[in-house]
Amino acid sequence: MPFVNIKITRDGVTADQKAQLIKGVTDLLVRVLDKNPATTVVVIEEVDTDNWGIGGESVTVRRQRGQ
Numbered sequence: 001m002p003f004v005n006i007k008i009t010r011d012g013v014t015a016d017q018k019a020q021l022i023k024g025v026t027d028l029l030v031r032v033l034d035k036n037p038a039t040t041v042v043v044i045e046e047v048d049t050d051n052w053g054i055g056g057e058s059v060t061v062r063r064q065r066g067q
Contacts, residue, residue, distance in 0.1 A: 001039040002029050009059055010046035018044050 004025050022042045029035040049059035 001041065002033070002035050003041045004029070004043070006042065006044045007047055008044065009049050009052050011049060013046070 006021060006025070021044060025042050026037050026040045029040050030037050049063065052059045054062060
């Protein structure tokens with residue numbers, strides 16, 4: 001039973017986009033690894049940009065500077 005955990009920043013991802021991710025990842029595991037889609041688990045975790053850091057600073061700060 002594959003378990004895939006996708007972590008993204010919480011900033012406007014729609015329910016449709018998440019559904020596409022879940023379907024796409026499931027289809028990829030079926031196609032590449034011959035996994036059963038009925039037992040493939042995909043979890044999407046949305047993280048606040050204050051809690052996601054790159055290069056020693058939060059994504060919030062980087063985005064405020066235009067990076």
